[in-house]
Amino acid sequence: MKHRLEAFIGVILCIVITTGCWDRVELSDRAFDLAASTDLLEDGSYLTAAQFIIPSRISGGASNGQPYFVETGNGKTLLEAIQKSRQKLSRLITRGHRRNYYIGEDLAKHGIKELLDGFSRDPGNRIRLDIWVVKGSRGMEALQVHYPLEKIPSVASSKIHRAIGGTTSTSYLDFMMASSDEGSSPTLPVVDIVQGASPQKTILFYGRAIFNHDYKLVGYLNFVEGAYRQWILKRISYLDIAEEIPEAGGSVGIIVNSFGSKVKSSILGTNKVKIEIELTGAGHVGENNTNLNLNESQNLKLVQNEINMKTSEHVLEMITKVQKQFGTDVLGFNQIVNRQHPAEWNKIKGHWDTIFPDIEVTVHVNINLKYVGLVGPSLLYKESEIK
Amino acid sequence: MKISGYQLFWLIFTMEFGMTAIFTLSPAVFMSKQDTWISIIFATLIALATTFVAVKLSLLYPEQTFIQSSQLILGKWLGKIILIPYFVMWITVTGVILREFADFVYITLFSSTPLWSIILIMLCAVVYATSSGGLKSIARSGEIIGPVAALGSILIFFFSVKDWDWLRLLPVYSNTGFVPILKGSLTPASFLAESFMVVMLVAFMKTPKRVMSSSLLGVAAASIAVLAMTLIVIMVFGPNLPAKFVYPLYSIVSYISVMEFIQNVDVLIVLLWIISIFIKLSLYMFITSYGTAQLFHIKKWKHTIWWIAPIVFILSLLPRNTLDTMDYAKSVWHDVIFPVNLVGIPLLLWIIGVIRKKAAL
Incomplete structure (x- = not known):
């Protein structure tokens, strides 16, 4: 009870200072x-x-x-x-x-x-x-x-x-x-x-x-090009891909919903860089406009290989477009080289803009089709037409 | 006025973590980019070493505070002269911390509240805690506040998981080098070395034996928390951006979005900061006032608070803008106080003290 006066003054001060918020x-x-x-x-x-x-x-x-x-x-x-x-x-x-x-x-x-x-x-x-x-x-x-x-x-x-x-x-x-x-x-x-x-x-x-x-x-x-770029950067969760399968005379569409990407770089001498991109994915068949019976494993493999090959080409086209047409590294290649070859990067980082358009790039897409959906061959076809 | 080892642990953790995590990350990342986490480990080692020296020094005379022991070691006059830089440090740093606190609250929350009122409210709380029970009441608040601060940092850690990109920590070492990493560690080290203040607290320990473990653990725990925050800052903002933010950790927290409904939680970091500052300011206030009383043989040490509080209040209003307080941290604290007050003099005193004790035997 000694501190009654101090406490009283304290309470009054609190009331005076803290009532009414200035920033309200x-x-x-x-x-x-x-x-x-x-x-x-x-x-x-x-x-x-x-x-x-x-x-x-x-x-x-x-x-x-x-x-x-x-x-x-x-x-x-x-x-x-x-x-x-x-x-x-x-x-x-x-x-x-x-x-x-x-x-x-x-x-x-x-x-x-x-x-x-x-x-x-x-x-x-x-x-x-x-x-x-x-x-x-x-x-x-x-x-x-x-x-x-x-x-x-x-x-x-x-x-x-x-x-x-x-x-x-x-x-x-x-x-x-x-x-x-x-x-x-x-x-x-x-x-x-x-x-x-x-x-x-x-x-x-x-x-x-x-x-x-x-x-x-x-x-x-x-x-689609943007999606390929996101795939390389592992920033994607869904993608539809439809490709023509010339052997079967029709197109197959797949839905990819799990993605992976591995980018490997190598220095091939002064100012020469090589980038190898491996894109992996898992998905299922969304549409099958061919007469292939996808329950046959060699047919599924055919479709898968064809789609992988075509997609690889498309991704490479996108990269070439970025390299030749824009000349700006938006694919994170600089970071890949920096992380994998830090010593060399310190030497070449000053003129990366001149190196980037001439980088040799290889793309390898590897999508694994896990499901073919609810039907094997398309229901349209007669027994005799199905391969 | 006795405190336990457990209370000392929380006091040191709380006062070190908040300031270091908010203030030192930006200059550290500026120096050592994605390798700042190595810098923080260096800083931890430096801080542990200075704490070790400080505890050893104070255990030479476990019943005496630094004010008395320095006079015992160096003699009456030299011992008093060597205390001058410490009183300058304690009073100025209290004022600067008070101002830094107010600036932060002003920028992030209350931009139309006058600065002096933010400072005054905090100062009142600090004066109340110090004068009501001295170190005992500060230690008790530390016991409650410390775990809250620790919990807050754990929350920040988990809230930001989704935005982490481990690759941003790469490549290790090659983009920076040894000298930048070491330079980057100095600012965090100078803040973590504030645990030097145990030299004033050992005299109040119930069991002086536990001082060493409690204070080293406190520094280590604070360093681990700072390390975690550093990793988050780099994994979310990359190696270049954090150096450009004034308060990178605050920007991280305002960036948090968990499941699209835990958002805009910047108040969390402001809260952490405020409670951490409160403990730190109270400790400095206690040390300064108790030390002053001991130096001038004033019987009632609490009376000195009424002199020190106004001085600190005026000091905190002196800086013209945030750059002035930053300058203090850079050129006064980092370049002078850290090497002289926190490392040089304690080491010297410890060596002289050990020799004198041996000679006396």
């Missing part, structure tokens, strides 16, 4: 930014747009209108553009839930260097972010698409990406890691705005955008 922002004073975009205008200024939730429309079953709206602003720098859009907003922008960011093709070609710093600097932003390039269009258009399956349309692109077997929410970090790494070049996923069956436009997951060291867009990989 009520939910009703926040505007939740779920996705945003930036575009380059003709006059060289940035146009930024953001998709905000309208909280009163998101709850309750009967919705009268879209539960979101898009607000824009433009300025010389990104922050200035955001400032312009804030002049139109009655609430404080909160980005804790933002997962998607769209960049127009013009801006991507012009270079996105000036855009990226803010994403990691401001603690209000999340690093777990997907940045998308909108092919042949403006980033803002991706925000304006009304996507019927999702209440908030901007989550569609990352959900599509995940549903078709890609990795989501890591593209910003991957981009930064690739840019800060000696030799490698960054990539971003791509969406395309297409005319769907309905009168509205819809979002299509297109593939991968390739950037050079100046953060400028140099080209695209389409979906």
